[in-house]
Amino acid sequence: MPIISVDHLSKHYQVHKKEPGFIGSLKSLVARKYETVKAVDDISFSIEEGEVIGFIGPNGAGKTTTLKCLSGLLYPTKGKLSVMDFTPFDRKHPFLRQISLVMGQKNQLWWDLPAMDTFLLNKEIYQIPTKRFSDVVDDLSVRLSVQDILHVPVRKLSLGQRMKMELIAALLHSPKVLFLDEPTIGLDVVMQKTIREFLKEYNEAYNATIILTSHYMGDVEALCKRVVVINFGHILYDGLLSDLVKEHAPYKIIKVIFSEVVEEKKLNEYGETKSYVFPEWEVRVKHKDANDAASSILKHLPVEDITIENPQIEDVIAGFFVANKKEVK
Amino acid sequence: MRYFRIFLIHLHRVIENRSRSIVWTLLALFNPLIYLCYWLAVYKSSGSMIGGWSLSEVTSYYLLLSVAGSFLIAHIDESVAIEDIYEGGLVKYVIRPFSYFWDLFFGELSWRIFQGLIGIGILFIIGISFQLLISFVSSPLHIFMTFISFLLAYTLSFLFKMILGFSAFWLTEFRGIQSSAEIILLIFAGFIVPLQFLPTQIKEISFLLPFAYMVYFPILAIQGRLEYVELLGVLGMQILWIGFFACVYRLMWNRGIKLFTGVGQ
Numbered sequence: 001m002p003i004i005s006v007d008h009l010s011k012h013y014q015v016h017k018k019e020p021g022f023i024g025s026l027k028s029l030v031a032r033k034y035e036t037v038k039a040v041d042d043i044s045f046s047i048e049e050g051e052v053i054g055f056i057g058p059n060g061a062g063k064t065t066t067l068k069c070l071s072g073l074l075y076p077t078k079g080k081l082s083v084m085d086f087t088p089f090d091r092k093h094p095f096l097r098q099i100s101l102v103m104g105q106k107n108q109l110w111w112d113l114p115a116m117d118t119f120l121l122n123k124e125i126y127q128i129p130t131k132r133f134s135d136v137v138d139d140l141s142v143r144l145s146v147q148d149i150l151h152v153p154v155r156k157l158s159l160g161q162r163m164k165m166e167l168i169a170a171l172l173h174s175p176k177v178l179f180l181d182e183p184t185i186g187l188d189v190v191m192q193k194t195i196r197e198f199l200k201e202y203n204e205a206y207n208a209t210i211i212l213t214s215h216y217m218g219d220v221e222a223l224c225k226r227v228v229v230i231n232f233g234h235i236l237y238d239g240l241l242s243d244l245v246k247e248h249a250p251y252k253i254i255k256v257i258f259s260e261v262v263e264e265k266k267l268n269e270y271g272e273t274k275s276y277v278f279p280e281w282e283v284r285v286k287h288k289d290a291n292d293a294a295s296s297i298l299k300h301l302p303v304e305d306i307t308i309e310n311p312q313i314e315d316v317i318a319g320f321f322v323a324n325k326k327e328v329k
Numbered sequence: 330m331r332y333f334r335i336f337l338i339h340l341h342r343v344i345e346n347r348s349r350s351i352v353w354t355l356l357a358l359f360n361p362l363i364y365l366c367y368w369l370a371v372y373k374s375s376g377s378m379i380g381g382w383s384l385s386e387v388t389s390y391y392l393l394l395s396v397a398g399s400f401l402i403a404h405i406d407e408s409v410a411i412e413d414i415y416e417g418g419l420v421k422y423v424i425r426p427f428s429y430f431w432d433l434f435f436g437e438l439s440w441r442i443f444q445g446l447i448g449i450g451i452l453f454i455i456g457i458s459f460q461l462l463i464s465f466v467s468s469p470l471h472i473f474m475t476f477i478s479f480l481l482a483y484t485l486s487f488l489f490k491m492i493l494g495f496s497a498f499w500l501t502e503f504r505g506i507q508s509s510a511e512i513i514l515l516i517f518a519g520f521i522v523p524l525q526f527l528p529t530q531i532k533e534i535s536f537l538l539p540f541a542y543m544v545y546f547p548i549l550a551i552q553g554r555l556e557y558v559e560l561l562g563v564l565g566m567q568i569l570w571i572g573f574f575a576c577v578y579r580l581m582w583n584r585g586i587k588l589f590t591g592v593g594q
Binding site for chain 1: 586
């Protein structure tokens, strides 16, 4: 039985539209024009307990709106939502005690006090027993290596350290469902990796269901087997990430370093050349032909080094959006 | 106990920000002291009694006003409207299993108590330095009723400021309504002159409005200028207005939260 089910969810906003300039302001004063923006339009999906789902899409696609509806922040225009058998917007306390929402661009920590003070506030708000609170803080702070900075004012922490504290604050009550909206935004690659590993561990340790939105495909690739691709408020794809890649990037990239110059004409028989600037050559070949092509290259060309790679997931997703853009519009 | 512990955590935060509290308390003292200087000059030229108030009573009124303003008037409207509604800070409150109202109520109460206590300290220093005699109520029952009227006054001003802040659910520009409300509060809560000095009709209207019950009457109560029956009437009016504001609050919250988009998040 799914822990989350979304049935024909729509969220529409009325946005005031004004022509530019003084005349536009006067017109707007007399008769305001409003436009309906369909942030999310008739989407349905369901999620099983313990799954980690990646919500991907460009800015304004409807990812965050969906997350906000699921966490009870936004009142849906249409449709039926169920999270652990609760209707999110009712915001019943037993529901709120089992979820958490982390937004990479906003924080819940008190800026001028150490993170521990916010943790103590959350302890009271979520009514966490003292022993359990200490155990969870110890466990999470060790996992995230922040034991030494729990008592340092938040304003003195780096962005990465703050995000770690945000995660601890959000996980103190051991939520069953975790909504993460761009949790690694603005972080350096090392910190991104740390956060991803932590989330993976958390999911495994607590069997938590995680819904993640991110523009960093590295996050999605590392954490999510299943992805929901969304654009213009519609779901374009819901399935395994590996299937999406196979379906929309049925090729591999062979990267070669030559030991001596090879004539460009000779290279065309192996596949579609992406780039060739001696000594580096990148060629696109069909999935099924990749191994044969590689051995043929090794046999016939002066190769110093060769690698076979999957295409960058960013490229696949970008290609997918371009292919679906017209259709959706 | 849970509410009390949450209040203590907020109080701890306020104490950490003590310099901010001191600045705000000094600012709150400033206006009443200016008005007091004006009245000192008026009394000098006009005689010993004006509108049934002696100079020492007026002095005591403005000195108490300066502290009562810090204790009783919530300053929550701007953060509700701008930080929480316009900038989306409300998100963090809405997804927690604790009422937004009570979280802010205790948070603001801790600011009021701390700033009020600083105000009492400053008032004490002023009183000693200028050898000013401030009259206080003395009977235990009167003190108890005055204390209740203070609690109700804070609740009333808190609800009023919350409602003011909630207007941001509908308005794209909140400052206009905020400034208007501030002016009304200044006049009808007795910040400029004791309401007794207003023309009869305006005074009668002001006694029907909620603002007089936020500051003016609690000050009269602590000065001992109200008989028990009058004090009971004040408590009744405070409860009546709290009931009305609570209904408006509930209505605005239920409707407004459906319009909330969490912009900036």
